Amino acid sequence: MGEELKLLGVWGSPYSRRVEIALKLKGVKYEYSEEDIFHNKSASLLKYNPVHKKVPVLVHNGKPIVESQVILEYIDETWKDNPILPRDPYERAMARFWAKFVDEKCAPALWKSLMGAGPEREKAHEEAHELLNTLEGELKGKKFFGGESVGFVDIMANFVGYWVGVLEEAVGVDVLTEDKFPVLCKWAEEFRNCPVIKENLPPRDRMVAYFRDQRETITTFYKNKA
Structure with missing residues (x-):
């Protein structure tokens, strides 16, 4: 075309x-x-x-x-080649479910846990751990959420796979640790090292510096959902 x-x-x-x-x-x-x-x-x-x-x-x-x-x-x-969603209707529905779970539950809780302050951060920290436990259970026995290769849910979970580690370094808080979430941490490493992913992630040093510099602006922006 x-x-x-x-x-x-x-x-x-x-x-x-x-x-x-x-x-x-x-x-x-x-x-x-x-x-x-x-x-x-x-x-x-x-x-x-x-x-x-x-x-x-x-x-x-x-x-x-x-x-x-x-x-x-x-x-x-x-573009039908190299499908990212499963072709089976049930598996596709499940992929959509987990994608929504990651986007609407995990990402906001992780963001508040890392970028929040005071009681809001503590509450979000507990919630983030619960949600990560659920993801850990879903991943057990699999290399990626969709099986052997990166798919829809893995792409949707890129915040967990890369940005969480960047934010942890920028603000000095640990959320996604290997002792608590060994399966998720292994997945995150596999995800980041997948050639297409690796080539398309923003440079870590630049990201860490950016979040340190712009923390207030970014937090206000996301609070206002601008």
Whole structure:
């Protein structure tokens, strides 16, 4: 197909990187446009995502698709090679369930546990441990959530696989430790070392420095869900 594919994203965003990883796994070519979502949202971003005004936005032949989970499913349905979702309907439903669990439960609790303060952080720390225990149980006996290769849930869990470690280093808090979560830690290492993933993760040193510098701005941004 003679196609025009453009991704509006942010270099350090796990949500943007999900989409990049999926496109790379599929071997799909695209144009990337870096956004400044904190200080200067582009006219394109406001045009293509007027509801949330957030990244990522995938623009396919002039038509925008938003929300990273929705975009991943769209990519999988549009480019059939190298599927990231299981083809079996039940397994696909389960993958969607775990993706939602990671996105709506684990990521917010981990974020508060690492970036929060006072009682909010302590409460989130306990919640994060409970949720990570659930993920640990789901992963037992498997290399990746989908089996032997990186799939939909692994991509959706990229925040757990990479960003949590970066944030731990930036703020000096331990949440995902090998003694408590050996299976998850092994998965995270396998995930980061998968060639396509490794090539598409933001540089760790730059990320750590960024979170240290911008901690207040980023925390306020996510609290306001801008």
